[in-house]
Amino acid sequence: MTKTALIVDDSTTMRRMIGLTLREAGFAVLEGANGKEGLGQLDAAPVDIIVTDVHMPLMDGLSMVQAVRQRQDHRFTPILILTTEKSDDMKQRGKQAGASGWIVKPFNPRQLHEVVCRLLRMPCAPSGETPTL
Amino acid sequence: MNLDPVIQGFIDEAGDLLSDFEAALLELEGDPGNSETLNRIFRCAHTIKGNSAMLGMDGVAGFTHVLEDLLDKLRKRELGLTPPLMNTLLRSLDALKELLNDAKQGKFIDHAWHEELLRDFRSFAACDDVTRADIEPQSPAPPIAAETLYEIYFSPPAEVMRRGLDPLQFLQALADKGEFLQVTPDLSRIPPLAEMKVENCYLAWTIWHSSKHSKRELEGCFEFIGDPASVTIEALSFDDGQSESRTQASAPATNNGKVESRNSKPEVLEGGSIRVAIDKVDKLINLVGELVITQSIIAQVVANYSAEKHEILAEAVAQMDRHARDLHERVLTVRMIPIKTLFSRFPRLVRDLAAAVDKQVALDILGEETELDKTVIEKIGDPLTHLIRNAIDHGIEPVEDREAAGKPASGTIRIEAYQQGGNIHIDIADDGKGLDRDKIVAKAIQNGLVSADQPLTDEEVQGLIFRPGFSTAAKVTELSGRGVGMDVVKRNVETLGGSITIQSEPRKGTRFRIKLPLTLAIMDGQALQVGEQIYILPLVAITESICPTRGSVHRLTSGAEVIMIRDKALPLLRLHRIFGVRPKSEDPTQGLVVIVEYEGRQAALFVDELLAQQQVVIKSLESNFSKVDGVAGATILGDGRVALILDVPGLVLLSKTPPRSETAEPRYKTTLEESNNAMVQ
Numbered sequence: 072m073t074k075t076a077l078i079v080d081d082s083t084t085m086r087r088m089i090g091l092t093l094r095e096a097g098f099a100v101l102e103g104a105n106g107k108e109g110l111g112q113l114d115a116a117p118v119d120i121i122v123t124d125v126h127m128p129l130m131d132g133l134s135m136v137q138a139v140r141q142r143q144d145h146r147f148t149p150i151l152i153l154t155t156e157k158s159d160d161m162k163q164r165g166k167q168a169g170a171s172g173w174i175v176k177p178f179n180p181r182q183l184h185e186v187v188c189r190l191l192r193m194p195c196a197p198s199g200e201t202p203t204l
Numbered sequence: 205m206n207l208d209p210v211i212q213g214f215i216d217e218a219g220d221l222l223s224d225f226e227a228a229l230l231e232l233e234g235d236p237g238n239s240e241t242l243n244r245i246f247r248c249a250h251t252i253k254g255n256s257a258m259l260g261m262d263g264v265a266g267f268t269h270v271l272e273d274l275l276d277k278l279r280k281r282e283l284g285l286t287p288p289l290m291n292t293l294l295r296s297l298d299a300l301k302e303l304l305n306d307a308k309q310g311k312f313i314d315h316a317w318h319e320e321l322l323r324d325f326r327s328f329a330a331c332d333d334v335t336r337a338d339i340e341p342q343s344p345a346p347p348i349a350a351e352t353l354y355e356i357y358f359s360p361p362a363e364v365m366r367r368g369l370d371p372l373q374f375l376q377a378l379a380d381k382g383e384f385l386q387v388t389p390d391l392s393r394i395p396p397l398a399e400m401k402v403e404n405c406y407l408a409w410t411i412w413h414s415s416k417h418s419k420r421e422l423e424g425c426f427e428f429i430g431d432p433a434s435v436t437i438e439a440l441s442f443d444d445g446q447s448e449s450r451t452q453a454s455a456p457a458t459n460n461g462k463v464e465s466r467n468s469k470p471e472v473l474e475g476g477s478i479r480v481a482i483d484k485v486d487k488l489i490n491l492v493g494e495l496v497i498t499q500s501i502i503a504q505v506v507a508n509y510s511a512e513k514h515e516i517l518a519e520a521v522a523q524m525d526r527h528a529r530d531l532h533e534r535v536l537t538v539r540m541i542p543i544k545t546l547f548s549r550f551p552r553l554v555r556d557l558a559a560a561v562d563k564q565v566a567l568d569i570l571g572e573e574t575e576l577d578k579t580v581i582e583k584i585g586d587p588l589t590h591l592i593r594n595a596i597d598h599g600i601e602p603v604e605d606r607e608a609a610g611k612p613a614s615g616t617i618r619i620e621a622y623q624q625g626g627n628i629h630i631d632i633a634d635d636g637k638g639l640d641r642d643k644i645v646a647k648a649i650q651n652g653l654v655s656a657d658q659p660l661t662d663e664e665v666q667g668l669i670f671r672p673g674f675s676t677a678a679k680v681t682e683l684s685g686r687g688v689g690m691d692v693v694k695r696n697v698e699t700l701g702g703s704i705t706i707q708s709e710p711r712k713g714t715r716f717r718i719k720l721p722l723t724l725a726i727m728d729g730q731a732l733q734v735g736e737q738i739y740i741l742p743l744v745a746i747t748e749s750i751c752p753t754r755g756s757v758h759r760l761t762s763g764a765e766v767i768m769i770r771d772k773a774l775p776l777l778r779l780h781r782i783f784g785v786r787p788k789s790e791d792p793t794q795g796l797v798v799i800v801e802y803e804g805r806q807a808a809l810f811v812d813e814l815l816a817q818q819q820v821v822i823k824s825l826e827s828n829f830s831k832v833d834g835v836a837g838a839t840i841l842g843d844g845r846v847a848l849i850l851d852v853p854g855l856v857l858l859s860k861t862p863p864r865s866e867t868a869e870p871r872y873k874t875t876l877e878e879s880n881n882a883m884v885q
Binding site: 085088126146149155166172177189190192 | 209210213214243246250251253254255257258259265365366367368369372373376377403427428430
C-alpha cells in the first residue's frame with residue numbers, strides 16, 4: 072500500500088529534493104511551507120510519516136511537532152526533524168517535543184530514504200548506487 | 205536522480221531569499237530591535253546554507269555557515285547591530301550573490317574579499333574558526349573486516365512509543381549490521397498489571413551480536429533514542445580498539461573522493477528560467493482544452509460535411525478564432541513578471557548612494573506588483589539605476605540647503621510603476637531642486653549644442669540633457685561622473701520600444717517618466733500598401749492619415765520634399781523610393797500620406813493605400829538577415845506573406861539626412877524576395 076509522507080519546509084528546494092527522494096521510493100507526498108500549513112495537510116489525507124524543518128515562519132517545526140502529538144490520530148506517527156544544528160541541544164529539544172528522530176542537513180537522499188524506511192519498518196529497496204550530490 | 209531542476213530551483217529561490225534578506229536588513233536599520241525581522245534574516249541565511257550544502261555548493265555553504273553564526277549571535281542579542289556590522293552584513297549579501305553566481309556555473313572562486321569578509325565576521329562574532337569539513341555530510345564509514353562479538357543491553361525509555369518510535373526498529377537496524385547470536389528479553393521492568401500503561405515500553409533486551417561494524421556505528425543504530433543511558437554496548441572480543449582506529453583512518457579517504465565527485469557535478473545552467481504563477485498555467489490549460497474541443501467539433505463537421513452544416517462550421521471556426529486569440533494573449537502573460545524583482549534592488553542602492561554623498565534620502569516605491577515582460581525588466585534596470593543615481597547626486601539637495609529652502613531635511617525619491625493602456629509607465633520623481641535652466645542652456649551653448657541667440661522652450665531645454673555629450677555636473681562626482689550620460693539612458697529605453705520624458709519645476713523637483721510597451725513580442729500595427737508590398741507601421745506612431753491636396757507638396761532646393769499640412773511643413777518620405785518598389789502612382793494626390801511622430805518630430809510617409817489594423821507578432825530581422833535602417837523587423841501576415849515592420853525613429857532620422865536626387869538608386873536594393881528567403885531559412 073502506498074504510504075504518504077508529509078514534508079514541511081519553508082524552502083521549496085528542500086521540499087522538492089525530499090519530495091523527489093520519497094516519490095522515487097514509492098511514497099505519496101504532501102507538502103507544507105510552514106508548521107501551520109503542515110498541520111492543515113494532516114486533514115487532507117492519512118499521513119504515515121512527517122518530515123519537517125525546524126526554522127520556519129508562522130509556526131516552527133518544534134511547535135508543529137507538539138501540536139501533531141496532541142492529535143489522537145497522530146500520537147504514534149513517526150516524525151523526522153531536519154536540522155543543521157549538530158549540537159545535541161536541538162536533538163534533545165526535538166525529542167522533548169515528540170519527534171521520533173532527526174536528520175542533520177546536509178544529508179544524502181539515500182540516508183533519508185533509509186531512515187524513513189527504518190521508522191516505518193519497511194524494507195528499504197536494495198541499495199543501488201548512491202546518488203552523488 | 206537528476207538534480208538540475210532542483211539546482212535551478214534553488215538558484216531562483218536563493219535569489220528571492222537574498223532580496224528578502226536585503227529588505228529585512230534595511231528594515232532592521234530603522235528598527236534594530238525587531239526580533240521578527242531578525243528571525244526572518246536568520247531564516248534566509250539558514251535556508252541558503254542548508255540547501256547549498258545539500259546541492260554540493262561548498263563555497264556558498266561555507267560562507268553562509270559563518271554568516272549564520274554571526275546572525276545567530278545578533279538574534280540572541282549577544283551582539284548589537286552597529287553601523288560597521290551593518291555594512292559588513294550588506295557586503296556579505298553582495299558576496300553571497302557572487303558566490304551563487306559562481307556556483308551556478310559550477311565553479312568556486314576564492315575571491316580576495318571572501319577571506320576578508322570571513323575575517324570580519326569572526327572579529328565581530330569572535331566565532332570559532334569554521335573549517336570546510338564542518339559542512340561535509342557524514343558519510344558512513346566502510347565496514348571493517350574483522351568480526352567482533354558485542355554484548356548489547358537495550359532498555360528503551362518508557363515513553364519511546366509516544367515519539368512515534370517502535371523499539372523493534374532499533375533491533376532490526378542492529379540485525380542489519382551483523383548477526384544476533386542470542387537475544388534475551390529482560391522482563392524486570394514490567395510493573396503489576398494495575399499500574400501498567402499500555403503506551404509505555406517496559407521491555408528491555410540483552411543481545412549477543414556478532415558484527416564487522418565498530419562500536420560507534422552500532423551506537424548509531426540507537427541514535428534516535430537520544431539517551432545514551434538506554435544503551436550499553438560492550439565488545440567482548442579484544443580487537444575493538446584496533447578496529448576503531450581503522451575506521452577512523454579510512455573515513456577521510458572516502459570523504460575526499462566524495463568532495464571531488466560533488467565538485468564536478470554542477471553544470472552551467474544557461475538559458476535562464478522563469479517562474480509562472482499557477483493560475484496563469486491553469487488558465488492556459490483551460491484554454492487549450494477549449495481549443496481541443498472546438499477542433500474536434502470542426503473535425504467532425506468536416507468529416508461528414510454537407511451544405512446545411514455550414515453554419516455550425518462557421519460558428520465553430522469563429523469560436524476557435526476567439527480561443528486562439530485568447531491563448532495568444534495569455535501565453536504572452538507568461539513572460540510577464542512583477543517589477544518587484546527589479547525594484548527590490550533600489551532601497552539598498554539609495555541607502556548606499558545617499559550615504560556616499562552625505563545626503564538624506566527616503567525612497568517610496570509604488571506599484572511593485574505591476575507586471576512587465578521579463579526581458580524588459582532585465583534591460584530597464586540600468587537606466588533606472590542611472591536615474592536614481594542622478595536624482596541623488598544632482599536632484600536632492602544637501603541637508604543644509606534643503607532646510608534653508610524650508611524643505612524637510614530628508615529628500616524623497618518616489619518610484620512608481622503602473623499600467624496605462626497598452627503601456628507600462630515608470631515614474632521616478634524627486635523633490636529636489638529641479639533642473640537648472642540657465643545652467644543647462646549655458647552648458648549647451650558651451651558644448652555647441654545650441655547657439656546663444658536661439659530661443660528655447662522649457663521642453664527643448666529639458667530635452668537637451670538627453671543629448672549625447674551633455675553633463676552639467678560642475679565637478680565629476682563619485683556617483684554620476686562615470687561617462688554615462690542621459691543619452692545612454694534614453695537610447696536604452698528606446699531600444700525597448702519605450703520613451704522617456706522629463707518634467708521639472710525649479711525648487712520643487714524633477715520627474716522622469718518612462719513609457720514602455722507591455723511586451724516586446726507583439727504590437728498593434730497598421731498595414732500599408734505600397735505597390736505590391738505590404739508594410740506594417742506601429743499604430744502608436746501614427747498621428748493621422750490624409751489625402752494630400754494638389755499643390756501641398758513642395759520641392760526644396762536641396763532636393764528634399766515637404767508637404768504643407770495646416771501651415772506646417774513636414775518632410776515627405778516616399779516609401780516606394782526608400783524601399784525600391786514600384787508604386788501604383790508617383791503622384792502624392794493619388795495616394796495617401798501617413799503622418800508619424802517621434803519625439804515631437806513629425807514626418808509624412810507617402811503610401812498607396814491603408815489596409816487593416818492588426819496585431820502582429822514581431823520577428824527579428826537581424827537574427828535572420830541583417831539590420832536595415834528604417835525597418836524594425838518583420839512579421840508574417842495571415843496569408844503567409846512576409847511584411848516588413850517600419851521603424852519610425854529610423855524613418856524620421858532618414859528624413860533628416862541629405863536627400864538623394866530623384867534618379868538615384870533606391871536606398872535599399874534589398875528586395876522583399878531576398879528577405880523572404882532569409883526568413884524562410
